[in-house]
Amino acid sequence: MTRFASGLTLATTASLIGDVARANILCTLTGGQALTAGELAHHAGVSAQTTSGHLAKLVDAGLITVVKQGRHRYFKLSGPRVADMLETLMGAADLGPARHRPVGPRDEALRRARSCYDHMAGRYAVELAARLEDRGLVVLSDEGGYVTEQGSSFFALIGLDLDQPAARRRPLCRCCLDWSERRFHIGGRLGAALFAHAERENWVARLPGSRALRVTRKGEQAVSGGSWRCEAVEPPAALPRALAISV
Amino acid sequence: MTRFASGLTLATTASLIGDVARANILCTLTGGQALTAGELAHHAGVSAQTTSGHLAKLVDAGLITVVKQGRHRYFKLSGPRVADMLETLMGAADLGPARHRPVGPRDEALRRARSCYDHMAGRYAVELAARLEDRGLVVLSDEGGYVTEQGSSFFALIGLDLDQPAARRRPLCRCCLDWSERRFHIGGRLGAALFAHAERENWVARLPGSRALRVTRKGEQAVSGGSWRCEAVEPPAALPRALAISV
DNA sequence: GCATCGCTTCGGCGCGGGCCGAAGCATCGG
DNA sequence: CCGATGCTTCGGCCCGCGCCGAAGCGATGC
Structure with missing residues (x-):
């Protein structure tokens, strides 16, 4: 019964990050550089159109910003607070029991x-x-x-x-x-x-x-x-x- | 192609919080008290069996812990770090444009x-x-x-x-x-x-x-x-x- | 013993949303 | 102009997962 709006906003924000493709995009952008939609699509491992949709959602939520330049659109995190938030979230990932974490080179x-x-x-x-x-x-x-x-x-x-x-x-x-x-x-x-x-x-x-x-x-x-x-x-x-x- | 394991773990953690029912549970527990599964079900607005599944996932991920007492099971956040993480996430919610945020009494x-x-x-x-x-x-x-x-x-x-x-x-x-x-x-x-x-x-x-x-x-x-x-x-x-x- | 309560497990339904193919706009180069 | 490139929009497919009903299981009380 006591559904807080707070719970809802929390869920919407988190589910935004909770998609593998979007999480990969955010992880990549955590590098601090501004990248084009194409590059991000490549990193996320999904097609350009799918990436476009994801980017739109992330921009809409204010997590990333975009600057248009020629026929490219460069995306970057909207600020250090977002990066900090992401790292905090990553830190919470290994609160659980040490489970098999696939580690690539x-x-x-x-x-x-x-x-x-x-x-x-x-x-x-x-x-x-x-x-x-x-x-x-x-x-x-x-x-x-x-x-x-x-x-x-x-x-x-x-x-x-x-x-x-x-x-x-x-x-x-x-x-x-x-x-x-x-x-x-x-x-x-x-x-x-x-x-x-x-x-x-x-x-x-x-x-x-x-x-x-x-x-x-x-x-x-x-x-x-x-x-x-x-x-x-x-x-x-x-x-x-x-x-x-x-x- | 460059899919980091980091992106994956980020996504799994975030999607755990990204469900409205689970987010409500976490929000409720952010109060700091230990609550029974039934109470949490009530707060989350879903049935007991659904809640049970959610709680299992949250415990498994290490976000919450459980103590058994009689025929009740009390759940609480596993530590202050989790609470901080959740508040950080909430803070990121209003990075976006001021959109209509339903505010109840x-x-x-x-x-x-x-x-x-x-x-x-x-x-x-x-x-x-x-x-x-x-x-x-x-x-x-x-x-x-x-x-x-x-x-x-x-x-x-x-x-x-x-x-x-x-x-x-x-x-x-x-x-x-x-x-x-x-x-x-x-x-x-x-x-x-x-x-x-x-x-x-x-x-x-x-x-x-x-x-x-x-x-x-x-x-x-x-x-x-x-x-x-x-x-x-x-x-x-x-x-x-x-x-x-x-x- | 049986009844009740609190919670979990199982099975199946249904919806939301991520995904791609195809087509539609912009921008740049010739 | 026309084609190529970069990106977006549209439609439809389909998988995943959240949901509940029903049944199972342990603890408590009578």
């Missing part, structure tokens, strides 16, 4: 390193986060994360831009529980800036048509190789040019 | 005050949170929340137990974005303790068979009535017994 690549909308996730990201915490640059916990004083100055030093006014309302440092590693990685503005830095410095490279990231040798060394040494990029005038900052 | 009660697993949500909880923040007892933000020094001593003073070892790993103060109010309320250990305090002090009372809470006049006054005065419960020896602490 493709998934192994994802577990290693992947983009998660605008930051990184997977083993690599988790290790990076742990490293930063070890060195006292950030503090991560269930309660959320924050950047220490040393962290602030260090991130400024290596040229991370953490103060874009546009993104002001967004958390600086969010702790995401990594669904594959079940440990923390760093999201929020800091996470986005770290990802940008990692791409700029060639630590990781996006693999075409996938969320998976290739970790370069340089990227390896930067994080797990003894000490993360970061050759000062545009060092402040006061510092000697060649200074290698060990984190 | 029942929902109005929920918007006013409801239990959210083990803490409070709705207008009342949001106001309470804002109050605590105004008085400098907690700091709430997108980044997560924390309890200030003054907050620590105050909460200790009024007898909130925030250090149960069992719940150690759980965040002390989580900021939940309230789906109905779109502002923060307080979750985590502090949220749970506040709810317990509010019940003990008769600020709110659970309405039978619903997540909705009735706010008593005392509860009103405590939060919105000028200043929140909290008659010292078991005051530390150093303080005069009759001291009314204005928050």
Whole structure:
């Protein structure tokens, strides 16, 4: 008797994600890139017309947005909140008893390193986060994360831009529980800036048509190789040019 | 072609929630109480046998757990993480364009005050949170929340137990974005303790068979009535017994 | 023992919705 | 102009699954 409207909205949202094709589309878009309907159809493993219908529903629900460009239509997640929601949902997937989870080679690549909308996730990201915490640059916990004083100055030093006014309302440092590693990685503005830095410095490279990231040798060394040494990029005038900052 | 196992697990979890009857069951259980199969059937608006099937699936997926007692079986959410996940999902529901959302009187009660697993949500909880923040007892933000020094001593003073070892790993103060109010309320250990305090002090009372809470006049006054005065419960020896602490 | 209650299992019905083929519009290139 | 490409709309097929009636099973009470 007590059917809440809340229950209904919950169901409609969830059933939107509860279709395999649509879930694949969303998973793919969680990589953070904008993709065309055709590419998404390919990833979802269904025909173009079917995909078109799915995309229409997702757009209508506000989960994804579309920009028209020439004769292509590019789709992307409508914001970080959607990505977070999806990862939360994925995290809830393994609350159940450890059941046979089919794991393809493709998934192994994802577990290693992947983009998660605008930051990184997977083993690599988790290790990076742990490293930063070890060195006292950030503090991560269930309660959320924050950047220490040393962290602030260090991130400024290596040229991370953490103060874009546009993104002001967004958390600086969010702790995401990594669904594959079940440990923390760093999201929020800091996470986005770290990802940008990692791409700029060639630590990781996006693999075409996938969320998976290739970790370069340089990227390896930067994080797990003894000490993360970061050759000062545009060092402040006061510092000697060649200074290698060990984190 | 690139079908990730991740997409599949995402879909299975989501489709589990994506059924109206199951969503109603979950919504009801989000109240935090353990309910029998029969009660849940009533709330979901379907027959007992149908409900039984749904409950089996939810238990199997680990979203809810069951304890047998006499000839009843009591079901409850398997933990706060599930409740958080559901609220996150609800929050994503209104990313879309403002569409006609049927709002019954029942929902109005929920918007006013409801239990959210083990803490409070709705207008009342949001106001309470804002109050605590105004008085400098907690700091709430997108980044997560924390309890200030003054907050620590105050909460200790009024007898909130925030250090149960069992719940150690759980965040002390989580900021939940309230789906109905779109502002923060307080979750985590502090949220749970506040709810317990509010019940003990008769600020709110659970309405039978619903997540909705009735706010008593005392509860009103405590939060919105000028200043929140909290008659010292078991005051530390150093303080005069009759001291009314204005928050 | 039998009756009742609470819940589960089984079987079959029916509808919703995902799927594709074919056709219909746009955009771009020649 | 015409064809090719990218995407959408329309129609109809069909599978999956949510639903209930009926029966089964355990626990309680008399």
